[in-house]
Amino acid sequence: LFLTCLSQADVAGTWVERFRKDPSVRENLCFIMSSSTNVDLLVKVGELLDRLFDMDEDLMLAWIRSDCAPRETSAVTENEDRAAPxxxxxxxxxxxxxxRSESPEGLEIYMHVLQLLTTADTGIQAIVQSPDGGEQTWDFLLDLTCNDLCQPNDPPLIVQEQKGILxxxxxxxSAMFVWRAEQGHKVEKSLPLISSLAQVLENLEECRKKCPESDAREGPDARHDNSHLQILKDVSxxxxxxILSELSKDSVLQGISLGHITERRCQCALRNLLPLYSTSVGTFLAAVGEADRSLADKLRRETPVRAEQT
Structure with a gap:
């Protein structure tokens, strides 16, 4: 019913205002998400939040602001027995x-809700300033990316199906990585993402080769698909x-030994990152030069970027 009301432009604003004024709405939705095993209900709640946060950023910020509030460490007194939000x-x-295993469509909705949070600094802070510093969120997304999405044995066209969630x-x-780098988190934990991101970019290249006719189509569906594929490429x-700009000699050596940094993946990275990200590529090639001179020489022959020797 709420989704139906929010889809009607003449009354949507009224309902959003009611949600904003009634804190029990937020608490009830959070309770459902944290405790329910009803897949259909969870999907509907996700759709509602996705619609609300997309419609009204102020409401989104109000609902996540408490996640960023300083947490009291003092003991709870007899008059402070209410549970924290x-x-x-x-x-x-x-x-x-x-x-994750029950509803790919529902999972995609919740991933988009998280993405909406990252469009505001307060949202990013809410993610990374959780009690564990965002580790559970990072680990879940890392596992999802490296083990579920766009796998090496998948056909390249899988990127069409997964473009939204990816x-x-x-x-x-990406938003979390920037914060983690600033906080001194070790980049080595992100090395598997080099494989995953290169796989996504390779699949996008293959998709373009196998579906050239899609570029010539004029229909709105074709334009919508192409737009989302371009968004995926830009994000990737x-x-x-x-990631590449944060790598050192030691992390490159580790990436090579684990099979995440290979000549093929590096070539894919250079094809897609240049010329826009020439500074990052130059920094990466400098680190590769310290770790594996032969690989660095091969890559430099294929790119106009010259990394400073250190």
Missing amino acids: LEMVSCLLEAAKQL SSVLAVM CEFLSN
């Missing part, structure tokens, strides 16, 4: 975990450039 981010994550997941992780390139 449920955290929106942890509840979203719990629902996503529940839907764009959302990678956008959230930005994320990959951020």
Whole structure:
């Protein structure tokens, strides 16, 4: 019923205002996400949040602001026996975990809700300032990306089917990665993402080769698909450039030994990152030069970028 009301432009604003004034709505939705095992109900709640947050950023910020509030460490007194509000981010994550194997469509909705949070600084802070520093969210998204989405044995056209969830997941992780790098988190934990991002970019390249006729079609569906594929490429390139720019000689050596950094993947990265991310590529090639001179020489012969020797 709520979704139906929000879909009607003449009354949607009234309902949003009611939600904003009644804190029990937020608490009830969080409770459902954190405790329900009803797949259909969780999907509907996700759709409602997706619609609400997309319509009204102020409401989204109000509902997640408590996640960023300083947590009291003093003992609870007899007059302070009320439970603390449920955290929106942890509840979203719990629902996503529940839907991971039950409803790919529902999982995609929750990933888009998380992506909406990252469009505001307050939302990013809510994700990374959870009690565990965002580790559960990062680990879940990392596992989802590396083990479920766009796998090496999947046909390249899988990227068409997964473009929505991939764009959302990678956008959230990209925003988190920047914060994690600033906080001194080790980049080595992100090495598997080099494989995954290169796989996404290779699949996008193959998709373009196998479906050239889609570029010539004029229908709205074709334009919509092409737009989303371009968004996925942009998100993937930005994320990959951020990772590569943080690599040191030691992390490159580890990436090579684990099979995440290979000549083929590096070539794919250079094809897609240049010329827009030439600075990141130059930094990466400098680190590769220290770790594996032969690989660096091969890559430099294929790119106009010259990394400074250190």
